[in-house]
Amino acid sequence: MEVAKNKRDIRAFTKDQLRSFFESQGDKAFRGNQVYEWLWQKSAHTFEDMTNISKETRQMLENNFVINHIKVDQMQRSSDGTIKNAVRLHDDLIVESVLIPTKTRTTACVSSQVGCSLDCKFCATSRLKRMRNLNPDEIYDQVVAIDNESRLYFDRPLSNIVFMGMGEPLMNYNNVLKAIDKITSPEGMGMSPKRITVSTSGVPKMIRKMADEEVKFKLAVSLHSAIDEIRTSIMPFNATFTLADLREALEYWFQKTKSRITYEYVVWDGINDTQKDVNALVEFCRFAPSKVNLIEYNPIDDGEFRQANNAAIEMYVNTLERNGITVTVRRSRGKDIDAACGQLANKS
């Protein structure tokens, strides 16, 4: 049997393409369904795993294709139960994903790019330049790995997914969407799209596109400031995608989807911790039902950004609640294991 020089990535094939491939080999099209099931529903790492396929066919697949499965290279467990995976890709690049357990749910925080093209000053990932987008299967594999860990360590399946790891998911929109298709398909993991949140730093054009495509997952925006000058100083791309543009795109999103918008927001000492900052936030998000997650900051090494004190957080909570905006305060998880975005990959 001949071995192909450039083996193709079998998970880049649709089910129909696999069916046609088997037909072209003089086999039954149905063989394509079987292999597809092994690749996605059963997450096979090797052709050898495909036990209901004949040995000869497995060898033929081996000769022509590769399965570029991710490998969890390093797993860290925090004393609070959080698990962080450093994930090695087939080209030896590293991304990370995190399992965050609470009493009632297990959430996977996954990466969408290797590094990031944006440059948020408070983020460890921004120090790694964007090397490439993740393929749909690499995103899917991160979720499967965390689902397995959730079953192993917490005796329950994964319940939620957030795209809040390395990278800006809307800058890798097509692959993120393809991964979500597989995650939600009965031929993949069969999860409800309502349990998936795509968290963006705010790319107006792509938010409109998502609205037009009537996606079923949830949207979160990492806002961190509703004052242009301040936001641009901590998220420089805000000079291009201004708050006015972002707000217009979000209004469009809400008109189309009627779906509540979540804002992720960190309050930093001396940056956005005044009454003026919270008033601007109220003004920014009052056009639609909104929820603000005040996230505790997990500092990156040089300590330029420090979490604001409790009084500032209380001011935020009180003002938001008084204005009818739902607010939650999220404790930082996995502090003892470098669980801030990009920290583990930076060290690998």
Ligand code: SF4
């Ligand atoms: S916070 Fe997100 S968008 Fe900003 S640099 Fe980090 S990974 Fe990129």
